[in-house]
Amino acid sequence: MKEILLRMVLGGTLVSAFALLGDIFKPKRFAGLFGAAPSVALATLALTAETEGKLYAAMEARSMIGGAIAFFVYSSCVCWLMFRYKCPALLVTLLLMPVWIVTAFGIWFAFLR
Amino acid sequence: MKVKASLSPLKQTQWYEYATRFLIGGAITVFAGLVAKKFGPTVGGLFLAFPAIFPASATLIEKHERQKKERAGKQPGHRGQDAAALDAAGAAMGSIGLIAFAILVWFALPRFPTWAALVGSAIAWFAVSISIWKFCDRL
Numbered sequence: 636m637k638e639i640l641l642r643m644v645l646g647g648t649l650v651s652a653f654a655l656l657g658d659i660f661k662p663k664r665f666a667g668l669f670g671a672a673p674s675v676a677l678a679t680l681a682l683t684a685e686t687e688g689k690l691y692a693a694m695e696a697r698s699m700i701g702g703a704i705a706f707f708v709y710s711s712c713v714c715w716l717m718f719r720y721k722c723p724a725l726l727v728t729l730l731l732m733p734v735w736i737v738t739a740f741g742i743w744f745a746f747l748r
Numbered sequence: 749m750k751v752k753a754s755l756s757p758l759k760q761t762q763w764y765e766y767a768t769r770f771l772i773g774g775a776i777t778v779f780a781g782l783v784a785k786k787f788g789p790t791v792g793g794l795f796l797a798f799p800a801i802f803p804a805s806a807t808l809i810e811k812h813e814r815q816k817k818e819r820a821g822k823q824p825g826h827r828g829q830d831a832a833a834l835d836a837a838g839a840a841m842g843s844i845g846l847i848a849f850a851i852l853v854w855f856a857l858p859r860f861p862t863w864a865a866l867v868g869s870a871i872a873w874f875a876v877s878i879s880i881w882k883f884c885d886r887l
Contacts, residue, residue, distance in 0.1 A: 639778050646777020647770035650801055654769050657805065658761065661752045663831050664885075667838015668877045670805055673849045676796040677866055678777045680853060683784070684862040691789050692862075696853035698793025703846040706797045710839040713806070717833035724810040724832040728803035739794045747790050 642682060649674040671706060701742035709735040749885055760812050769801050776800035797846055802839065806832040841884060845877030 657669035676699060684692040712734050716727050776798055784792020810828035817824035849869045856865035 638781070642777045642781050643774035645774075647774030650773020650777075651766060651770045654773075654801060654805060655758070657835075658757045659753050659755060661754065662749050663809065663834040664838040664841075665749075665751050665881055667835035667840075668842035668845070668881060670799075670802055670835060670839035671842030671846050671877070673796075673846055673870060673873050674773065675777050675780060675798070675800065676846075676849065676853070677870060679780050679796055680857070681862060681866060683781070683789075684857065687789075689857050689862065693854050693857040694789040695784060695793035695796060696850050696857060698790045699796040699850035700847055700854070702794040702797030703843055703850050705794075706799055706846060707840055707843040709799055710802070710836045710843055713802075714833050714836035714840060717829050717836060721826045721829045724806040724829065725803055728799075728806050732799075735799060739797075743790065743794055747793075 638682070638686065642678065645678040645682065646675055649678050671703075671710065698743065698747050701747050702739050704742055705735045705739035708738045757812065760815070761808070765804075765808055768804055772801050772804060797843070797850070799839075802836075806835055809835050838881070841880045842873075842877045844880050845873040845875075848876040849873040 653669045653672035653674045656672075657666045660666040660669070676696075680692045680696060683695060709731055712731050713727055716722060716731070717724065776795065780792055780795040780798070783795055810832040813831040814824040814828040817827050849872060852869040852872050853865055856868060859865075860868070
């Protein structure tokens with residue numbers, strides 16, 4: 636329970652901090668860089684290296700490569716759809732979540748498992 | 749294009765919008781840990797790059813941009829969607845930095861102290877992301 640609470644607080648704080656950076660910078664395309672900041676990764680890997688060991692955390696980082704490639708595919712699709720069809724952001728970002736899931740698990744199945 | 753920083757957009761954000769980001773960020777960190785425990789680190793690791801707060805951030809940007817136009821007495825048109833699309837373009841560039849971050853942590857974590865591996869890789873994420881942004885900005 637203590638570990639879950641610690642993950643919640645550390646993850647929430649880092650995600651909020653990077654989101655704040657994204658809020659204060661202009662132009663929007665530059666600010667968007669912070670939307671792909673390694674906030675969840677920093678919190679998780681720091682705690683995992685402490686509790687499970689560095690090799691276990693390094694294995695998570697190896698798989699994260701697949702997740703990050705999926706993030707690239709997902710955000711590129713969001714960008715293209717929003718520019719092309721001017722759809723509401725919430726609709727596009729949520730409807731395209733399967734793109735991240737399929738890409739990430741496809742890479743995992745082919746190269747990482 | 750010149751990068752500018754301004755604290756005024758922070759005033760537009762409501763307390764519950766900050767709380768939402770905190771809760772989603774915390775929840776996905778907990779979720780990634782639980783997935784790793786249940787299915788192993790190779791599955792759990794995927795979720796370290798899950799776009800958890802991306803929908804909330806994009807919606808917020810769209811809303812704020814629309815409100816800004818309305819306050820100025822102008823028709824917002826598709827300004828909100830365009831701003832969110834630009835944010836997504838930035839996130840795509842940042843995600844290339846995220847790939848570099850993951851590769852560096854994978855190599856550095858077993859060889860260096862944890863803090864050095866993570867801080868060094870975070871600096872590399874920033875450097876790669878900025879370089880890609882600068883390159884695309886010149887096109």
